[in-house]
Amino acid sequence: xxxxxxxxxxxxxxxxxxxxxxxxxxxxxxxxxxxxxxxxxxxxxxxxxxxxxxxxxxxxxxxxxxxxxxxxxxxxxxxxxxxxxxxxxxxxxxxxxxxxxxxxxxxxxxxxxxx
Amino acid sequence: xxxxxxxxxxxxxxxxxxxxxxxxxxxxxxxxxxxxxxxxxxxxxxxxxxxxxxxxxxxxxxxxxxxxxxxxxxxxxxxxxxxxxxxxxxxxxxxxxxxxxxxxxxxxxxxxx
Numbered sequence: 001x002x003x004x005x006x007x008x009x010x011x012x013x014x015x016x017x018x019x020x021x022x023x024x025x026x027x028x029x030x031x032x033x034x035x036x037x038x039x040x041x042x043x044x045x046x047x048x049x050x051x052x053x054x055x056x057x058x059x060x061x062x063x064x065x066x067x068x069x070x071x072x073x074x075x076x077x078x079x080x081x082x083x084x085x086x087x088x089x090x091x092x093x094x095x096x097x098x099x100x101x102x103x104x105x106x107x108x109x110x111x112x113x114x115x
Numbered sequence: 116x117x118x119x120x121x122x123x124x125x126x127x128x129x130x131x132x133x134x135x136x137x138x139x140x141x142x143x144x145x146x147x148x149x150x151x152x153x154x155x156x157x158x159x160x161x162x163x164x165x166x167x168x169x170x171x172x173x174x175x176x177x178x179x180x181x182x183x184x185x186x187x188x189x190x191x192x193x194x195x196x197x198x199x200x201x202x203x204x205x206x207x208x209x210x211x212x213x214x215x216x217x218x219x220x221x222x223x224x225x226x227x228x
Binding site (some may be wrong): 004006033035040041042043044045048056058090092103104105106107108109 | 119146148150155156157158159160163203205215216217218219220221
């Protein structure tokens, strides 16, 4: 049973560029959430996707956008990269089956470095 | 407001018990979680507790919740060197599905042989 998989594992970009990160949820999960973890900090919620729509959003600018595909996989896009966007980006999946408690399962993350 | 706080560092001897503490401010949280993060890795779910429970035990792990004081703790019995990692507590506010979690800044657990 594959867990949450993310690609790429590491990425180096230049300020002003755009980046796309990818995530495949754990088998049986239909909901994907994205988090940003700066060095030495706890993860911060970016947004959540369910049924191919953004369902919840944290306090991040519009430069951060996402997408969910019919197979439940998801992409995180960041435009006009800033040095402060350097972080570990974590994808987490869960099940939205009604009435069922479904804790988040995290992938190993994508380490983004902006120079 | 939403805020979760943890002490930053804990050092114990192998075989001792470890207790990692967490305080939160929002009493409307529904679930509280403990995650473990090893270097270069993502977050591994250790255990979680529903907000109407006081205690949950799972093998070497014991979670205690004091809702009146908004205090959560994780006790690891017989701590091993493999338990060295960063431990995060987190709270959620949704019933059933968990989307937005509020995390603490993490407690680094160092286990000395």
